[in-house]
Amino acid sequence: MKKITRRTFLKGSGALIPFLVSGFGYMYIRYIEPFYVHTVFKTLSSTTIPKELSGKRIVQFSDIHLSSTYTLKKLRRLVEQINSLSPDLVFFTGDLIDAPQQYKESGxxxxxxxxxRAPLGKFAVYGNHDHGGFGTNLYEEIMRKSHFxxxxxxxxRIEGSDEKALVIYGLDDVMLGKPNLVQTLQNASQDFFSIVLVHEPDIAPEVxxxxxxxxxxxxxHGGQIQLPFIGPIVTPPYGTxxxxxxxTVQHTAMxxxxxxxxGTTRLPFRLLAPPELTIFTLNHIRP
Structure with missing residues (x-):
């Protein structure tokens, strides 16, 4: 959790508190921003990306937290939105159900x-909520039946004809799983374009x-609730x-x-941290 001084908090929240306690403020953080999915476009350029994959699209989505708040109806709309982006690859980076053993609609x-639809494959990794509440086997079964x-x-590995490849690694969840970097990444090579999927970001310096x-x-969740001049009020372990x-990670090229x-967890609110779909376009460049 971030440490926030009284002065900084007052600076960031002074103008915001009247908005939040107003009827419109509540409606916004509860029913408007959580439903307004931003699409973010990025390009990945490298000489090690196979020529055949140049122009191909990856869609990343994450942290759905299915519950009474994030319903199956919203999930159906999400699938339609993902398909409208014409992805070639789809990555889900964890936390499918907020409380797996309490959720009655897993089937x-x-x-x-x-x-x-993703012709080159759909891939997923565990998040902490996927392991939590004895949900490990349930999540595995759901993703298998979902063709992830x-x-x-x-x-x-997705091979190219030019002796290059796209290699996708997936690590187990950092908080509740058993990620094994040595076992998983020991054969990583700078000759290939390599992507690691792992739920918690703060393991990045080790990766x-x-x-x-x-x-x-x-x-x-981008903090889920942010304040001007402050940023996120609370961030989770391994996400601070x-x-x-x-x-760019600590003096490296990664x-x-x-x-x-x-989705949301604990509180069904978002402020200055709208939900997101990320679209990465692969771009092969000549050496």
Whole structure:
């Protein structure tokens, strides 16, 4: 959790408090911003991206937190929105159900997620909520039935004809799982374009010790509630150093992108941290 001084809090919240306690302020943080999904477009350029993959699209989505707040109806609309972006690859970076053992509609999830179309594959990793509440096996079953390949300290390669490849690594959840960087990344090579999927972003400095081009994470919700001049009021464990957006990690060449996610947890509010879909376009460049 961030430490906020009284002066800083008053500076950031003074003009905002009247808005938040107003009827419109409540409606905005409860029913407007949480439903307004931003689409963020980024380009990934490298000489190691296979020529055949140049122009291909990756869609990352994260942190749905299915519950009475994020309903199956919203999930159906999300799938339609993802398909409208014409992805070639789809990555889900964890936290599907807010409280897995309390959720009564888990059987209705796979027929919805299965409709996501991605000709080069759909891949997912565990988040802390996916392991939490004895949800580990349930999440694995849901993703399998949804035709997502669950990467748990494992990898997959998409080969090019030019002796290049896109390598996708998936680490187990940092908080409640057993991520094994040595086992998973020991064969990483700078000859290939490598992407690591892991729910919590703050493991990035450890991932950056390996020849990885990009880490994709979620977990933080962008703080879920931010204040002007302050930023996020609260950030979760392993999500305090990297909160949202694109970073270059600590004197390395590795990039990190932190997706703000789609749902909410604990409180059904978002302020200055709108939900997000991220679209990455692969771009092969000549050496």
């Amino acid at each position: 209705e999830i796979p027929p919805i997620l299965k409709q996501i 390949q669950l990467l748990k300290n494992s990898s997959v 950056a010790r390996y020849p990885i081009n990009l880490q994709l994470s979620g977990h933080t 150093n990297y909160v949202e957006g694109l970073y 990039k990190l992108y932190v997706n703000r996610g789609l």
